[in-house]
Amino acid sequence: MTLVEWAQQVCAELELNDEIGKADVDRILDLAKDAAHSVARPAAPLTTYLLGIAVGRGADPAQAASALAALAREHADGSSEDG
Numbered sequence: 361m362t363l364v365e366w367a368q369q370v371c372a373e374l375e376l377n378d379e380i381g382k383a384d385v386d387r388i389l390d391l392a393k394d395a396a397h398s399v400a401r402p403a404a405p406l407t408t409y410l411l412g413i414a415v416g417r418g419a420d421p422a423q424a425a426s427a428l429a430a431l432a433r434e435h436a437d438g439s440s441e442d443g
Contacts, residue, residue: 363389387425394429398436407432 367380391411392404399407407428414424 384421387421391425391429391432394432398432403432 363385364380364382367385371378371380388408388411392408395407396404411421411424411428415421
């Protein structure tokens with residue numbers, strides 16, 4: 361089973377009507393990679409979960425993922441301050 365097939369099965373189980381494809385899966389995995397490597401490994405599922413909330417509330421998936429990936433990379437560069 362591919363990750364796209366898995367994602368489609370999860371969507372069906374959760375009764376999500378939106379179509380999910382390879383580009384969506386790749387976007388989520390890329391964001392998870394950036395969060396895990398730039399912040400901390402546990403940041404990956406947390407960040408992707410928060411992306412899902414934002415998208416569910418109307419955020420553009422590509423723009424939101426890009427913004428969060430940039431935020432994670434800034435953290436890795438030491439450009440951001442801890443709150």
